[in-house]
Amino acid sequence: MDQIPVYNPAEIEPKWQARWEADGLYNADIDPNKKKYYVLTMLPYTSGDLHIGHWYPMAPTDARARFMRMQGYNVMYPIGFDAFGLPGENAAIKNNIHPKVWTYKNIEQMRRQFRTMGTMFDWRREAITADPKYYRWTQWFFIQFFNNGLAYRKYSPVDWCPSCNTTLAREQVWGEDRHCERCHTPVIKKDLEQWFFRTTKYAEELLNYDSIDWPERVRTLQTNWIGRSEGAMVIFKTEHGENFEIFTTRSDTLWGASFMVLAPEHPLVEKITTPEHRAEVEAYRLTASRQSDIQREAADKEKTGVFTGAYAINPVNGARIPIWIADYVLMTYGTGAIMAVPGHDERDFAFALKYGLPVIPVIARLDGVTKSVVLSGTVKDGFADQLKGSGIQFIESEGHLLVTMKQSQVDDFIHLAKSNLKNDAWIELVGATWKFIFTDAIIDFDSVKNDQVIMERCRKINPVVAGCRTVMEMLSGNTFYKDVLFHADYGDMIHSDEFSGTPGKTARYDVAKWLEKQGWGKVAVNYKLRDWLISRQRYWGAPIPIIYCPKCGTVPVPDEDLPVLLPDDVEWKPTGESPLKLHPTWRYTTCPKCKGKAERETDTMDTFMCSSWYHLRYLSPDYEKGPFDPKEYDYWMPVDSYTGGIEHATMHLIYTRFFHKALRDIGVVEGHEPMLQLRNQGMVLGEDSEKMSKSRGNVIAPDKLVSAYGADTMRAYLMFFSRWDQGGPWSSTGIDGTSRWLKRSWVMVVEPPLKRRSDPAAAKSLRRKLHQTLISITRDFETFEFNTIISALMELSNEMIKHKPAVWETDAWHEAVETYLKILAPVAPHISEELWCFLGKPYSIHQQSWPMIDMEAAKADEIVLVIQVNGKLRDRITLPAGVSDEDAHKAALESEQVIRHLEGRTPRQVIVVTGKLVNIVI
RNA sequence: GCCGGAGUGGCGGAAUUGGCAGACGCGCACGACUCAAAAUCGUGUUCCCUCGGGAAUGUGGGUUCGAUUCCCACCUUCGGCACCA
Known part of the structure; x- marks a missing residue:
């Protein structure tokens, strides 16, 4: 007899990984005869600092992709790298390495680590966003947006560190006092001309999730972020005749508007401020501009403001009301101007009391007190x-x-x-x-x-x-x-001329419609969503492909000149300017239109731009005639299943939907949504239940674990240790249980039983468990319930080990082992392939079909009938499956336990749940 | 403040439609093997108990023959948004 092999993941895992890759086992190619399934997981950032959190979205997703493959789908599961961005630039600055060198070195390391996971990535489709052949098309998309009126340029404030002389991203500004992450200098705001995409144009459509299967949680987050509110635009005039618009959701309170408030940045302030108030207004505007958004937006902050000296006329009652400026009115929402109705708005009320402005009640109290x-x-x-x-x-x-x-x-x-x-x-x-x-x-x-x-x-x-x-x-x-x-309730209108008495339910709409008729305003919808600022005054990103010509103005770089290459020889350390601005030659070019002297845009693009379309580049990463090969697009798109962290709900996941819809309107892509199904994993925490971080020293690194336990154990443990959508703390003892189970599975297959035992019922009972397991695992893969997949596999192996002495080398045993390995294969691809090979089955187990469920075999032939008296468990009776309600009823009443508890009383009611339970009510 | 999740043994968690609460695993205890330990295997493991039972899924109420599951109120906790007019 052959020697009994020992489970050694360190030996078998690299062996099979090499073989699969050499054979192109997981290459996903267009096959019109098969139904496609595009599996996508959010592309990793090239931090080079791979921890177990990187595996968490990928390993269970991989198991599911493999499951879909065995179900007969042509599955594509690609991978790539989000390679541009600030962390790379900062790390490079810190260690004095070129960002490109740092990034590509990390990619090498991450590729190696990802390969040890045993995923079915089709590496031929790998895309790296910092690669010129990638960002050529990022730039091309920018130009498409520009040509279609979706990209525009305007002045906008950025956070600026006066000591480092550079702009900072939001995450680089720390603490209450908003200081610079690196040098702790308080940051200031600086107005720079920047590029925006018109995401707001799609606000309404982005609220519609009808055609996609996305978690409620994400939809809610996005819906709140987009922040739709219905109301009215109302035109007010200053007493000198200047028009200005305000947005309100409470047009029913218009008669109670007793003053107006403009945002300090509102352009009208300049015009209307009277000479005697000018100094005060200027001082206030300066203070406001120095304050951070966080300071300004702190809700508990006492309201401040100053009078401009100007007055507006309330169109509905002709009241002459003062115009103030205050920083609680935001230039970025609505029109940057409000009518203040202090009787029915908490903020206006506080402001009015502080500054002695009149408060007029115009809405009835609901309680009538x-x-x-x-x-x-x-x-x-x-x-x-x-x-x-x-x-x-x-x-x-x-x-x-x-x-x-x-x-x-x-x-x-x-x-x-x-x-x-x-x-x-x-x-x-x-x-x-x-x-x-x-x-x-x-x-x-x-x-x-x-x-x-x-x-x-x-x-x-x-x-x-x-x-x-x-x-x-x-x-x-x-x-x-x-x-x-x-109060801020929707009561009936009072003190409002002919509108007095209008019921609170309809008042807002009635007034808004009336305003429209009078020409004083219109029904309007407002969104909190803002246009997407894509300019970054940074080096490590895709250059914005725009040329500024003194004669021709803003000119996009012609397609044939793309990509606008990011030069390597640049001073990428922070100096106070966009690094590209300081390059001796790069910036200067000729105008594509008039061939005269011109200059390039020196800002680069937000990396969310790169990650908004990477799923399209995976289709054909080497394609040169367009961002993607239309043949590939037609077959593979849209993405069928997308997995990633919830933290991207309001950024990436809105941007990528916007991108797709914009491209659809431009005619580049088809369909309304890029990703049909979305599922979010939770976060793997350190053993101390804290977020993993280097500084805390609680980072779980996969390399050590792979060598200690093997990738299969880790994959299975990641699926098992918690609900996937929830995540939780890593446990270094918990993983032992999963490891033991795989070892037991190995021994179960390769070692004959020590003793043989006779049990005529064993084969049937084994088959029953096998097919019951198949049912539940098939269901759980579909619903992303990975933890119960593993526990079902564990239960099945326990059952098999129990019956092994009785069924060894019978058909039932062979069926059980083969089926077990097949359903284990998506979870633990290496051990299942090795054991499949050990059994002498043809390579590869990963080309096998998912086992057929035998519903007959899964049926129990006996049921355990639960007997309750007054809802309390009193007895269990084993009866043949399919027992009639009458027989169950009879059997229950004959139970000794029941008789004892009845104490001679007659049941008032007997409830029979077929095949499950009898409840005797007395 | 507003919006949305979640509360089940010592721990992670399970429980198709309202029908045996605690599957599976960790940990722990005891036992087997061993000179011993590790590994492995086996048994037990919600709590209380007068051994008949009784209580228990955050708390309190409700609907029901029956509630972890449905309804109401509250508490705790996590996440998001936060002067959005």
Whole structure:
């Protein structure tokens, strides 16, 4: 007899990897007779610092790709490298190596490491984004966008480190005080002319996910990011006739607009600021420009602003209202200008109180509560008793009456108040009703004008309030009113001329439509999504293929001159300018149109641009007539299954969808979406449950583990140790369990049983388990539930080991072993190939079909009937499968346990769940 | 503050449609093998218990014969957004 081989992954894994590659086993070529399946995993960045996290999206995805292959699909699973970008440039600066050298050295290392995983990557399709034959087409796409009006240039602020003399990306700015990552100098904003893509043009379409199977979580993140809100554009005029537009979602509050606020950067500020306010306005604008977005956008920050001296006219009521500037209004959202309705917007309310601007309520309270504080000495004696008599609730506090009334009691209260009010006093109603009762008049608090009228009277009557600038300021001094001064609910309109009484449900739309008719505005939709800034003042990226000609203007580089090569001999260390600007010759060129002297754009492109179309380059990485070979496109696209981290939900995954839709409209690609299915893996954490990082020293490096356990064990453990979409901490003891299981599987196949045993039922029971496992694993591969795939395989092997002495060398055993190896093959490709070979089966197991499920064999011929009394488990009875409900019922009532628990009582009800359970209710 | 996940043994996790809670694995305990250890194999392992049972899937309530699963409220926790007019 042959020697029994020992499981040695270090020997068999490289052996099979070499063989598969030599045979081109996983080469994916167009085959019109087969259904294609394009599997894609997010391309790795060339950090050179490969840890287990890089395996996590790839290994289980690979197992699934192999499963699809065995299901008969023509599967393509390509890989490449995201090779441009800041980390590379920084690492190179730090170690004084050219970014190109650093990057390509890392790629070498990563290729080697990825090969040890035993993935079915088709390496012929590898694409590297920093390769000129790749970025030639990145540049070509830029020009397509430019020619189709989707790329434009405008001034935009960037973060700038005055010490390093360079622009910084958002992730390079650290801490609350926003200092430079390298030298800790606080960063400033600098306005630079930069290139943008019109992502906003596709905002609406990007919200539609009908044709794609993407996780709800990603769709929600993107939807929130795009931030659609419906409202109206309203045209306001300054009192000198300049028009300006504002966006509002609450056109129903238009009558309550008591001031306007412009973003400090708003272009109109320059024009309208009056000479006496100019100094203050300029100072404020300067402070705002120095502040970071984070400082400006901190919601808990106290609101600040300054008056411009100018006034606007509210189109609906002609009110003359002051125009302020404040940094809580953002130039980047809407029109950078708002109407402030402090009665119904929390921010405006805080601002109005601080600066003494009038607050006018124009929307009814939903709870209908009105409050009034009746000060001691303002009414005749007996007023309190009369209130009691009318059933109006109040509490007494230091002689004052704190009244809270319902809508229906307001008229009674007014009547009583008026008849009891002493001279030189007033009583106010606050909340659902806003009225000031004076001895000679009742004045509605319903307009900016009446705000002043009321205040003038009050100041005269009570010197205590003489310092109050507005009614609301006066009322806010009383804590009893605190909860009724402001609300943001959709109540019915009040104090709004002919619109008063319009129900809250439809008010916004009614007003917006009316504005449209008047020519004062229009129904509008606004998005938080902004256009994509793609300029980077950096070296290690694809140059933007634009030439600036003094005569012809902005000229795209002609196709035949692409790629605009990134020069190697450049000072890539930070100097304060785009490195390409400092190159002695690169920058200077001739205009493609007039052949006169011209200059190149010296900024490079955001790397998200490179990663927006890499799935297209994989189709034909060497193709020269276009970004991809249309033949390949027609066969393989769209991507059928895409896997990667959730952290890309709002960046890469929006950009790549935008890219595809834009290219569709330009006529380069077809279909509405690039990736049909998306699944996100979680993150593998260090053993300390913290994010893996060099500084923490908790990084799990794959190389050591591969030599200790083998790639198969690691692949299986990555699938097993947690829910894949969730991730979790790595466990160095946990992996032992997976390793033991593969060793047991090996021994199970290669070693004969020590003792033989007779068990006539074993074969049938084994087949049953085998086909049940097949059912569950087939299902779990489809649903990305990798952990239960491994546990099902473990269960099956446990069962096989148990039955082995009884079925050794029978047909049932051979079927079980062959099937077991086939379903193990996607998970652990090396050990299954080796054992397949050991059994004398023809190479390769990876060209086998997924085993057929025998539903008959999977059926149990006995069932365990669960017997409950009052929902509590009392007995289990084994019965033949397919037992009738009547027989199950009968058997349950005959159970000794049941009889004991019935204690002679008759069941009220018996519930039978066919083949599963009987519940006896007494 | 708003939006969205998630809470199950000592740990990771499992549980088709509402039907045996804790599969599978780790860890632990005991046993076998060994001079011994490692490795391997076997047995046990939610908690309480008067050995009849009882309690238990974040908490409290509800629907149901029956709830980890459905509904309501709350708590904890993770992620995203955060002055978005």
